[in-house]
Amino acid sequence: MGMLMSLLTVTLYFKDYYPWVSGLNISLVFCVICVYGLGPAGVSMTLPADLFLQAWRPSAFVISGTICWVSQFLIGMCFPYIVDSFEELCFLIFVAYCIFSGAFLLYFIPETKDKTMVEIMEDFNKLNFKGMESNIDMKDFVLATKL
Structure with a gap:
């Protein structure tokens, strides 16, 4: 373009x-x-x-x-x-x-190909909150599958 x-x-x-x-x-x-x-x-x-x-x-x-x-x-x-x-x-x-x-x-x-929603969120959290641990609640991700 x-x-x-x-x-x-x-x-x-x-x-x-x-x-x-x-x-x-x-x-x-x-x-x-x-x-x-x-x-x-x-x-x-x-x-x-x-x-x-x-x-x-x-x-x-x-x-x-x-x-x-x-x-x-x-x-x-x-x-x-x-x-x-x-x-x-x-x-x-x-x-x-x-x-x-x-x-x-x-x-x-970050690249999102072949990643679950949890992995994508963790990648973004690494970029946004460097040096801090991820506090994503795993029970929200029942429907997330890796394709």
Whole structure:
């Protein structure tokens, strides 16, 4: 997605020099929308189910959904002003955000594949409460299975 936005930034710069680049810009915008819909948009609603215990999931869904919708609303409302300010370079803000998000996921979020909810919670507790013991009550995890 970051690469598509970088390419879109470059093609927006050259749109005045080559008339065929405008069609490429339109197709790149559609590609960005498709990649977003197939990637981060779907993950934002399924990730809380993997990261939170059953007792905390409703609150996690409400909070993550609210953050997602509010941030999309703010981006939609602020983007015309960003375009007026940065012109062709308006997508570089999103490229920087993609790079920052990728680095954050790589260095701070633990792998959850093939782990039970207890193991995932213990991994997060190790990150959040270094040097302290986990106090997760095991009776909450009757339904957790390792797939």
